[in-house]
Amino acid sequence: MDIELRHLRAFLALCEEANYTRAAARLHLSQPALTRTIQQLERIVECRLIERTSRRFELTEAGVDLVKHSRRIIADIDTVAAELRLRATIEVGFAWLLPDWFAVPRSHYEALGGRITLRRIDDPLAALEAGSIDIALYRNEARLPRHLASRMIATEQRVLAVSTNSPLATANNLAWADLAHYPLVVNTVSGTIHAGSWPAPDPEREIITCTNFDTWIELVAADRGIGGVPALARTRAPHPGVVYIDIPDAPPSHVYLAWRTKPTPLRAVKQFLENA
Template identity: 75%
Template structure:
C-alpha cells in the first residue's frame, strides 16, 4: 500500500505525538457524518477545532487520511484502514469502561442509626438500575466527605455547609428525651420541651441533633457536657451527667439499660440530610444515586 505523505510544510512534530482517544472519536464521527459541520455539531466542537484535531491525527500517523477534494468526502486507503481499527479500539474501551462503572459502588458514610425505610427503598431502586451501595460508619461523615473518603454523607446536625457541598433533606424524625434511669425525670409525666431548658445537657458536637440552641429561651448558665460520638453520648446520659435529645429511631434501635427514652409532645423534630460534592460535578454513579434517593 502506498502511503500518501502529508501536505508540504506539515511538521509531524507539531502537537501531540501519540494518538489519543479524542483523535479517534473525532475521526470516527467525521467518517460517519462525512461532513465536518455535522460531525463538529455531534461532538459539540467548533468546526475549526475538529479540523485541527484531524490535522493532528494525520501528523501523528504521518499520512493523509482524507482525500482533499471539494466534490465529495472520501477516505484514502490509509484512512479506511485506520477507521476499521479506530472503531474496534473505541468499542473495546467503551465496553471496559461500562463494565468497570457497573462494578463501582457509591460509598455512604454515616455516624449512627440510618433511616431504615429510606435506605431499603433507595438501595432497591439504585441496585435495580445496576448500581451498588456500600455503607461505612464514621464519627464525622461531613469531614470524611470533605476529604473524599466517602461519596455521600448522611448526617442529622443542622449546620451551614461549605460552598462546594450540596445537600437535601431525606427524612424528618420525632425527637425524644433521653435521661438516666436514675434521673427524677425518668418517671415524670406531662413534660413540655420548655421545661427542660435548664437541665444539664449532653451534646454530641459532631453528629448530635440537640444542643443549647434547640431551646428558644435556654438558660445561659446551663451546664453543657460535650462528646464526639453517639457511644460517648449515651454513656454520659446513662451516667446521669445530663439529659439529651435524640431521634425516635433510638428507642428501638439503640436501647440501653441505663437510659429511658421519653416522648415530649412539643419537642421540635429533627431532620436527616444527604450531602455530596457539588464542585466539581459529582461522578456519574453519584448522580444516578441522587436521582433515585
C-alpha cells in the same frame, strides 16, 4: 501513532454535522484543531476520508466504511464504560443509627451492579472533606464549605432521652418547653440538639458536651443531663439506663446526604444520589 477515541469521536461529529464549524463547536474545539485531528486520522489510516474537491461535504468510500465501524466501536466502549461505572464501590460514612429506610436506596443501587461500603465514623463531614469517604450521612445543622453540597432526604421524629433515675422518666404530658432548663447533654459533632434548640435558651443552663453517640448515651444514662434523639433510637439503641419519652411537640430532626462538588463527583456517586 494508533487511532485514538478522540479521532473517531471527532470524525463522527464531523460526519453528523457535515460542517467543520458546527462540529468544532459541538466538540468544544477550535476549527483548526478539528481540522488537524481529521488530517491526523487520515495519516494514521493512510487514506483520504473526506472528498476535498466537492463543494458539499462528502465522504470517500473509505470514509463511509470508517463511519460504520466508528459508530460500533464508540457504542461498545460507551456501553462497557457505563456498566463498569455502575459497578463502582462508593463509601458512605455515618456517625450513628443508620436509618432503616437507607436499605431501600442501597438495594436499588446495588441492583444496578454498584457496591456500597458503610463506614461508622464520629465526624462523617470531616471525613468527606478529607476525601476518605464519598458520601456523608449526617443529622446536625452544619454550615458546609463551598466545595461540599448537601440535600435533605428525610425528617425524623425526635424523642426525649433521660436516665432511668431521672424524675422525668415517669413524668406525663411533657411539652418541649418544659425541658428548657434541665441540664443538657450535647454531642457537639453529630448530635441533633443543643441549647439553641429551644426558642428562649437559658443562659444559666448546664451543658455537658461530648463528641460521639456512645459517650452521649452513657452520659444520659449516668443522669448527667437530658438529651434528644431521633425516635428510631428506641429500637435501634436500647440502653438499660435510658428511657425514651415521646414529646408530641418536639421539633423534628432532619437527615442529610453530603458530597464533594470539587473535584467533580464520580458518576457512581451521582447515580446513588438519584436513587436516594
